Amino acid sequence: MYKEFEFKSNDLAKAVPGVYGDVQDQVNGMKVVGHGFPVKDAVEKVTGSLKYAVDMTVQNMVHGKILRCPHAHARITKIDTSKAEALAGVIGVLTHHDVPQNDWEAAWFNYRGKVLDGVGRFVGDDLAAVAAVSEEVAQRAIELIDVEYEILAAVFDFEEARSPDAPQIRVEGNERDPYIVEWGDTSEGMALADHTVECDIFYHSQQYASIGRNAAIAEWMGDKVTLWTSSQTPTETRDGIHEALGIPLSKIRVMALPAGSSFGQWWSNNFMMIAVLLAKKVRRPVKIELDNEECMSAVKRRHLEKTRGLMGCTADGQLTVAKIDHLIDNGGYGFKDDVGFFCVDMWGKALHGHYAIHGINTNLLTAGCMRGVGDCTLGASVERMCNQLAEKVDMDPVEFRIKNQIKPGDELRMQHSRDNMHHDSVEEYLAAIPEEYRDEWPKPFHLLSGSTEEILRRGAKSFRWAERWNGWGKPSSVDGPRHRAVGVGTGAHVCGVEFEGNASAMVRLNPDGSLKVHCSVGRQGQGSETTQAQVAAEEMGLSLSMVEVETGDTDSCPWSHGSLASNTMFRVGWATREATRDAKRQLLEIAARDMFDNSDPADLAITDGQVHIKGSMSDSVSISEVLNMIRSDTLGQTSSITGRPAVPMPPSTTFARHFGAQFVEVEVDVDTGKIVLLDYLACQDSGTVINPQVLKNQVIGGAICGAGFAIYEHLVFDKETGAIKNANLLDYKLLRAADFPHKAEVLFGDSYDPVGPFGARGAGEAPIAASISAISQAVYNAIGVWVDLPMTPERLIRALGKV
Amino acid sequence: MQSHFEYLRPSSTKEAVQMKIEFGQRAKYWAGGTDMTLRWRREIDRFSHCIDITYLTGLDNIEVEEDCIRIGALVSLSALERADQRHHLLKTLSDVTKLMCTPQTRTLATVGGNLSNASPAADLTPPFIAMDALAEITTEDGIRTVPMDQFFEGVNRTVVGDDLLSAIEIPLPESQHKVVKYHRIDRTIVDIALVNASTSLSADRSRTITRAGVALGAVAPIVIRSPAAERFLEGKSIDSVSESELEKVGEIASEDAKPISDVRASADYRRAMIKVMTARCIKDCIDELGGTIS
Amino acid sequence: MRIRLNVNGNAIELESATDRTLADVLREELGLIGVRVSCSEGECGSCTILVDGQPMTSCMMLVNQGEGKEILTIEGLGTPEDLHPIQQAFIEEQGFQCAFCTPGFILSAKAFLEENPNPTEDEVAFAMSGNICRCGAYPYIVRSVLNAAEKLQAGSSN
Numbered sequence A: 001m002y003k004e005f006e007f008k009s010n011d012l013a014k015a016v017p018g019v020y021g022d023v024q025d026q027v028n029g030m031k032v033v034g035h036g037f038p039v040k041d042a043v044e045k046v047t048g049s050l051k052y053a054v055d056m057t058v059q060n061m062v063h064g065k066i067l068r069c070p071h072a073h074a075r076i077t078k079i080d081t082s083k084a085e086a087l088a089g090v091i092g093v094l095t096h097h098d099v100p101q102n103d104w105e106a107a108w109f110n111y112r113g114k115v116l117d118g119v120g121r122f123v124g125d126d127l128a129a130v131a132a133v134s135e136e137v138a139q140r141a142i143e144l145i146d147v148e149y150e151i152l153a154a155v156f157d158f159e160e161a162r163s164p165d166a167p168q169i170r171v172e173g174n175e176r177d178p179y180i181v182e183w184g185d186t187s188e189g190m191a192l193a194d195h196t197v198e199c200d201i202f203y204h205s206q207q208y209a210s211i212g213r214n215a216a217i218a219e220w221m222g223d224k225v226t227l228w229t230s231s232q233t234p235t236e237t238r239d240g241i242h243e244a245l246g247i248p249l250s251k252i253r254v255m256a257l258p259a260g261s262s263f264g265q266w267w268s269n270n271f272m273m274i275a276v277l278l279a280k281k282v283r284r285p286v287k288i289e290l291d292n293e294e295c296m297s298a299v300k301r302r303h304l305e306k307t308r309g310l311m312g313c314t315a316d317g318q319l320t321v322a323k324i325d326h327l328i329d330n331g332g333y334g335f336k337d338d339v340g341f342f343c344v345d346m347w348g349k350a351l352h353g354h355y356a357i358h359g360i361n362t363n364l365l366t367a368g369c370m371r372g373v374g375d376c377t378l379g380a381s382v383e384r385m386c387n388q389l390a391e392k393v394d395m396d397p398v399e400f401r402i403k404n405q406i407k408p409g410d411e412l413r414m415q416h417s418r419d420n421m422h423h424d425s426v427e428e429y430l431a432a433i434p435e436e437y438r439d440e441w442p443k444p445f446h447l448l449s450g451s452t453e454e455i456l457r458r459g460a461k462s463f464r465w466a467e468r469w470n471g472w473g474k475p476s477s478v479d480g481p482r483h484r485a486v487g488v489g490t491g492a493h494v495c496g497v498e499f500e501g502n503a504s505a506m507v508r509l510n511p512d513g514s515l516k517v518h519c520s521v522g523r524q525g526q527g528s529e530t531t532q533a534q535v536a537a538e539e540m541g542l543s544l545s546m547v548e549v550e551t552g553d554t555d556s557c558p559w560s561h562g563s564l565a566s567n568t569m570f571r572v573g574w575a576t577r578e579a580t581r582d583a584k585r586q587l588l589e590i591a592a593r594d595m596f597d598n599s600d601p602a603d604l605a606i607t608d609g610q611v612h613i614k615g616s617m618s619d620s621v622s623i624s625e626v627l628n629m630i631r632s633d634t635l636g637q638t639s640s641i642t643g644r645p646a647v648p649m650p651p652s653t654t655f656a657r658h659f660g661a662q663f664v665e666v667e668v669d670v671d672t673g674k675i676v677l678l679d680y681l682a683c684q685d686s687g688t689v690i691n692p693q694v695l696k697n698q699v700i701g702g703a704i705c706g707a708g709f710a711i712y713e714h715l716v717f718d719k720e721t722g723a724i725k726n727a728n729l730l731d732y733k734l735l736r737a738a739d740f741p742h743k744a745e746v747l748f749g750d751s752y753d754p755v756g757p758f759g760a761r762g763a764g765e766a767p768i769a770a771s772i773s774a775i776s777q778a779v780y781n782a783i784g785v786w787v788d789l790p791m792t793p794e795r796l797i798r799a800l801g802k803v
Numbered sequence B: 001m002q003s004h005f006e007y008l009r010p011s012s013t014k015e016a017v018q019m020k021i022e023f024g025q026r027a028k029y030w031a032g033g034t035d036m037t038l039r040w041r042r043e044i045d046r047f048s049h050c051i052d053i054t055y056l057t058g059l060d061n062i063e064v065e066e067d068c069i070r071i072g073a074l075v076s077l078s079a080l081e082r083a084d085q086r087h088h089l090l091k092t093l094s095d096v097t098k099l100m101c102t103p104q105t106r107t108l109a110t111v112g113g114n115l116s117n118a119s120p121a122a123d124l125t126p127p128f129i130a131m132d133a134l135a136e137i138t139t140e141d142g143i144r145t146v147p148m149d150q151f152f153e154g155v156n157r158t159v160v161g162d163d164l165l166s167a168i169e170i171p172l173p174e175s176q177h178k179v180v181k182y183h184r185i186d187r188t189i190v191d192i193a194l195v196n197a198s199t200s201l202s203a204d205r206s207r208t209i210t211r212a213g214v215a216l217g218a219v220a221p222i223v224i225r226s227p228a229a230e231r232f233l234e235g236k237s238i239d240s241v242s243e244s245e246l247e248k249v250g251e252i253a254s255e256d257a258k259p260i261s262d263v264r265a266s267a268d269y270r271r272a273m274i275k276v277m278t279a280r281c282i283k284d285c286i287d288e289l290g291g292t293i294s
Numbered sequence C: 001m002r003i004r005l006n007v008n009g010n011a012i013e014l015e016s017a018t019d020r021t022l023a024d025v026l027r028e029e030l031g032l033i034g035v036r037v038s039c040s041e042g043e044c045g046s047c048t049i050l051v052d053g054q055p056m057t058s059c060m061m062l063v064n065q066g067e068g069k070e071i072l073t074i075e076g077l078g079t080p081e082d083l084h085p086i087q088q089a090f091i092e093e094q095g096f097q098c099a100f101c102t103p104g105f106i107l108s109a110k111a112f113l114e115e116n117p118n119p120t121e122d123e124v125a126f127a128m129s130g131n132i133c134r135c136g137a138y139p140y141i142v143r144s145v146l147n148a149a150e151k152l153q154a155g156s157s158n
């Protein structure tokens, strides 16, 4: 029904033979894409003038503070705010009685429900808020609010929470239907297996631990509200306010500001909604600024997770079966249950599979999607079992991966019917694809481009894997208590999803020939304001300095998911390119008619802002000359041209993935349990590299965040109350410069994506998954024992049986 | 709410002590403030007066004499770090400071603050105790001296009271060579020790260990000595200690440890590590003394 | 209380409560937002400033402790038109992502390079460990500081 996708109007596709090409070939002839330009806001960043939400002020603003729940689970029976209101300097108090009882959700799975509903579902949960002339007065007033609680039974263990007798945290129940991915028949897969391995692994919770905190300032003008906050998801935050307050989208403007490292923490958060409601109540602009402890104990975290399952393979290392149950604890409000299916896709060459993922609520801090959600955990479990199978059949881990991991053209296993696809079955889904796109869109549920194979092969060569790898569970050198060994790990993730809607973008070609891109993405350090500009500049034939990007103003940026699910380059970048293409088409039509003698617009091209006949620069005219010609019939356009994507983007979940393969050398002190990372190579397949400097940073940043999770990072929950005991950087350990090999290198794969902008795909999340597995494997090779994460000195020594 | 306080800046040590006596419990000395800021913000300490001692003069010198090294209480960790060339004991202390805090907090943090804060995990305490150092305490009308192993009363409690710790003295016994070594277990490069140990050995010309100091941190409310381990070593030749004896001292020391479990580590792990670190410290000391492990 | 500070070469007199940190006063009273405050406990190093040339976490200093000292914040280092070589080097090597931590790193680097104009990579990594970059730009931060060392060396030999 579907033929292989061919990208019609992309002149580059012709220059690149097959799916693979050389990076150099791809960027050949490209002036902006593929070049490591400094990011657009580099000067603001190094001079300290970039404004994050915590730096924002608006005139006449007052300060808000949030009353936090002291109990794990409690209902407010009485709330008396009179003493707080009487305190000098207090402007007003917001309680659940003032809050519309609407559910808001916005960015899916990080569901909140009601902004405030008089129930606290974890220690630190939002209960009420005060606005006052200063933060200090607001804090004092918080302490003056008298609250009577009905203490409700609480549950912290997500296995206990599954029981029907467990305290129910949400009206929907603690556990909903599992998310299931299955293919073939696992009993057949078992029968085919010569070897099987099992696992039962628990994962502690990682904290986003963002440096930079966050703030929200809300200001009402009549019945319209503006919110300034640091967010990765500007338009979804606007949607959240719309849902929570029930006011029209047209009355809401979100001005998303740059964020400190976010990793998914700052999407749309409940404190932002509180700021909006509090400002409405006190009729003053209100700023709520979170302190570090609040950021670490009252916003979000990665899930606690557990994998139980088995995998099997034949004597020659063909995976035959994967049968896995995976539990994730969503805390008080999240309801995610679809984690990690991209690792399922990556290892989808297993002949038979059944993965069931169970999302469960508990009275712990609510959990949300954090970078590489599920692929860091379920993915690590699958990688460990595959490593154990490879050891049983005595196969090199690189070869085992190449044999069993997905290649272009292979089926994606993530085909389960699901609400997100708005259809009950894959067949229905396929049948619903509009006729006109059937021949154009890539074959659904099949990988279109990229894989781990090329990066594994080239990475192994560059890392000298064959020389350094000494066999399973065998260190490459031993010096007293110090064992050294290498390891390799892989990871995959989507390149954005279309579950909630299609990404869009808008461009405005100004009369001076400069271009403004409007697209809703985050600025949390991933450089999108620059890479989106590179895409637009390349498409329009402009220099990078002529293109600027507005990412945060929802009054001008069309809807997109924002920067999540490794979405930004693939899906928003696609929209930016299509919007630019649309503007260019309009420009060339005017130019062809009025300045090139009614020639065919298809014969025209733009280079460095000059419109010319393809192949000849003589008689060129500048874009601004074209736009400044005043003629009655085109007046509307000659002031500026607006472009938007003219076609919908193919549903990328059904064909696009990005991949990481990483190599590491570790040294383990088997007497103290301390792990030192010695050498690192991170390989990345994200299709065309739009900006190598930016992507290198993304990849290494992912590796470091994964390394932190692998060896130190975990939240400690109080057994009695569920409260977080290490909501500070003294006892929540983050890696520093000397904790990670500073000679770490990045190697890019050569794949080219026919759909993505100039061949690019997503990037941010495969690297974190790959690093966790690489380090785990290296430690196993150093000491001959598998250690559960995080592999702290103590846990390692325990695994060795030394305490 | 963190407390509001009045800021006082004494112009002499004596005035500082007088201020402290005047306000008693309600006043806190503020040196580098790297512990104080945290205690203030987290509302662990409540106080109405802050006595900033950083402007006092004469307390920030390191003096190396024939018979002792004297380190002023206001010597910053970064100043101690830079004193590595002045004496081989200072070289070890310099290495210890490199493990402590961050470069930007070492410039603020003081030696006196590290000791006065009386954290059982403080890094400088074990080496000072192992070296038989003395605390020089300025009182309203003079000076008193207390051995470092009697300086601490409990977590965040010392014998200083309303007086002021003014210096630490490391005695250098005549015609003996004294060395000190330190090990700690930490997680990332910047961390509070999960558990730590320091040993000091003094040897005479006949290569006999005349004095051994073994101090263990984060295994009791205060940093403790292991007298049994010290006795085990004293009288031995620096060329006669065997690998198995190293292990044995480690074991003896770990028996003296009475650790607890907390957010950072479990009691069992701490005890096990005392064994490893004590042995490593002694080995390092013997190496520096030019002895050999048989 | 009236407090006199010397910030980025300017003598400043202001009224402030004494139980405030220097970081808060620099940010809130003087508008120097390049003094980033994140953890407020001396761990992250974002609020690093130079006091008489020494790097210090300003979240752990009382405002009065700035008196009589030369305070340098990122705002006093280079301007967009005339960047300091360290700032230039951070741009060239992209020694940042979100950059919340960057002013702190740059000032740490300045103090470090003044004492160690010709450092090894390991020395740089160690010296840059007083600041946290949660985005994980560390290898590029180390390269930025090495690049800056070269620039400063070249500048001083001219």
Ligand SMILES: Cc1cc2nc3c(=O)[nH]c(=O)nc-3n(C[C@H](O)[C@H](O)[C@H](O)COP(=O)(O)OP(=O)(O)OC[C@H]3O[C@@H](n4cnc5c(N)ncnc54)[C@H](O)[C@@H]3O)c2cc1C
Residues within 6 Å of the ligand: B028, B029, B030, B031, B032, B033, B034, B035, B036, B037, B073, B074, B077, B099, B100, B101, B102, B105, B108, B109, B110, B111, B112, B113, B114, B115, B116, B117, B121, B122, B123, B124, B160, B163, B164, B165, B166, B191, B192, B193, C041, C042, C043
């Ligand atoms: C990021 C960070 C990392 C750290 N890492 C380490 C580490 O690795 N190892 C470690 O041991 N510590 C560490 N600390 C703790 C702290 O920095 C040290 O204990 C430091 O030496 C304290 O010195 P200070 O001058 O800052 O003390 P302050 O905070 O000024 O004072 C500490 C206490 O001592 C009292 N005091 C100070 N001086 C005197 C005096 N002369 N006489 C009587 N009382 C006095 C004060 O009243 C207060 O109770 C760390 C702290 C931070 C913020």
